[in-house]
Amino acid sequence: MSDTRPRVLLTQRQTTPVMQRIEQSFNIPTVPDQQMTTRELLDAARVFQPQAILTATGLPLRGNDVLLLPDSVKVVATVSVGTDHLDIPALHARGIVVTNTPDVLTECNADMAILLMLAAARRASEYGALMRRGWGRSLAMDELLGTRISGKRLGIVGMGRIGRAVAKRARGFDMQVMYSNRRRLPSDQEAGATYFSTVTDMLPHCDILSLHLPASPETDGMINADLLSCLPRGAIFINAARGALVDEDALIDALRSGQLAAAGLDVYRNEPNPDPRFLELPNVFLTPHVGSATVETRTDMGMMAVDNVEAVLAGRDALTPVRA
Numbered sequence: 001m002s003d004t005r006p007r008v009l010l011t012q013r014q015t016t017p018v019m020q021r022i023e024q025s026f027n028i029p030t031v032p033d034q035q036m037t038t039r040e041l042l043d044a045a046r047v048f049q050p051q052a053i054l055t056a057t058g059l060p061l062r063g064n065d066v067l068l069l070p071d072s073v074k075v076v077a078t079v080s081v082g083t084d085h086l087d088i089p090a091l092h093a094r095g096i097v098v099t100n101t102p103d104v105l106t107e108c109n110a111d112m113a114i115l116l117m118l119a120a121a122r123r124a125s126e127y128g129a130l131m132r133r134g135w136g137r138s139l140a141m142d143e144l145l146g147t148r149i150s151g152k153r154l155g156i157v158g159m160g161r162i163g164r165a166v167a168k169r170a171r172g173f174d175m176q177v178m179y180s181n182r183r184r185l186p187s188d189q190e191a192g193a194t195y196f197s198t199v200t201d202m203l204p205h206c207d208i209l210s211l212h213l214p215a216s217p218e219t220d221g222m223i224n225a226d227l228l229s230c231l232p233r234g235a236i237f238i239n240a241a242r243g244a245l246v247d248e249d250a251l252i253d254a255l256r257s258g259q260l261a262a263a264g265l266d267v268y269r270n271e272p273n274p275d276p277r278f279l280e281l282p283n284v285f286l287t288p289h290v291g292s293a294t295v296e297t298r299t300d301m302g303m304m305a306v307d308n309v310e311a312v313l314a315g316r317d318a319l320t321p322v323r324a
């Protein structure tokens with residue numbers, strides 16, 4: 001008997017509970033172990049004629065790719081909050097609903113920013129490397145010292161859901177929180193943080209700078225040499241948002257010159273092959289874009305994507321549509 005369940009193409013595996021739900025509800029082709037490439041996705045879509053595609057960051061679907069999707073596709077659900085890998089206007093122009101997974105990853109992503117902050121400030125890369133080389137002798141009282149983050153001035157660029165969750169955690173460290181954002185937040189959301197209408201005005205006051213805004217043509221490369229030079233010498237730079245926000249040549253120069261004491265990076269311009277110069281810098285703590293990578297959060301994200309697919313294919317409104 002032919003399988004009449006909706007056809008859904010997965011560009012990669014999801015967590016076990018999400019896979020179980022998908023396998024019960026949908027007709028799916030074999031799921032690859034690694035995330036598909038754009039070419040593989042387009043080939044699989046042509047053959048399978050899915051009504052829905054479940055995808056994620058790291059798999060770009062640009063204008064020309066979108067034109068090659070079969071007419072069967074009604075919804076593209078990305079298991080991510082960021083949508084910069086998708087050409088939203090091109091998808092909408094084809095009548096395809098796009099959904100993402102906001103909110104459910106806020107806490108995890110904020111945890112990641114704090115992890116990067118502590119790791120960068122407390123020289124986790126260097127300590128880890130020393131342990132692996134062989135510790136061998138006691139460190140001198142003034143050797144390999146990090147920076148205390150408690151009580152320091154934290155500048156947050158982008159005070160959306162994730163920025164506010166970072167601010168909440170930072171208050172637990174008695175940090176003095178500042179933020180720059182398109183608009184000032186109401187005082188209950190601001191929770192004592194100091195507002196700056198421009199990033200440039202905020203930078204001279206920051207011991208630590210953390211980015212929490214989406215990638216877009218307007219924010220591309222916004223953290224450049226000029227802005228980095230506005231930070232106090234020896235500041236710490238954190239990016240758990242998007243690599244495209246940063247001019248990486250300028251970041252590397254600032255880390256080499258001591259303008260920045262350290263950086264904690266989860267995201268890069270060229271993923272999954274970041275600029276190799278980062279690997280040579282001892283004062284950078286690097287992780288492979290894992291801000292949402294916990295069992296709980298990845299399951300919540302996958303379930304939300306499936307809820308969206310089910311809603312759209314049943315003719316209902318998507319729960320979390322991405323608007324133009």
Ligand SMILES: O=C(O)C(=O)CO
Binds near residue numbers: 080083105290291292
């Ligand atoms: O959901 C996203 O956009 C992410 O980058 C997850 O870390």
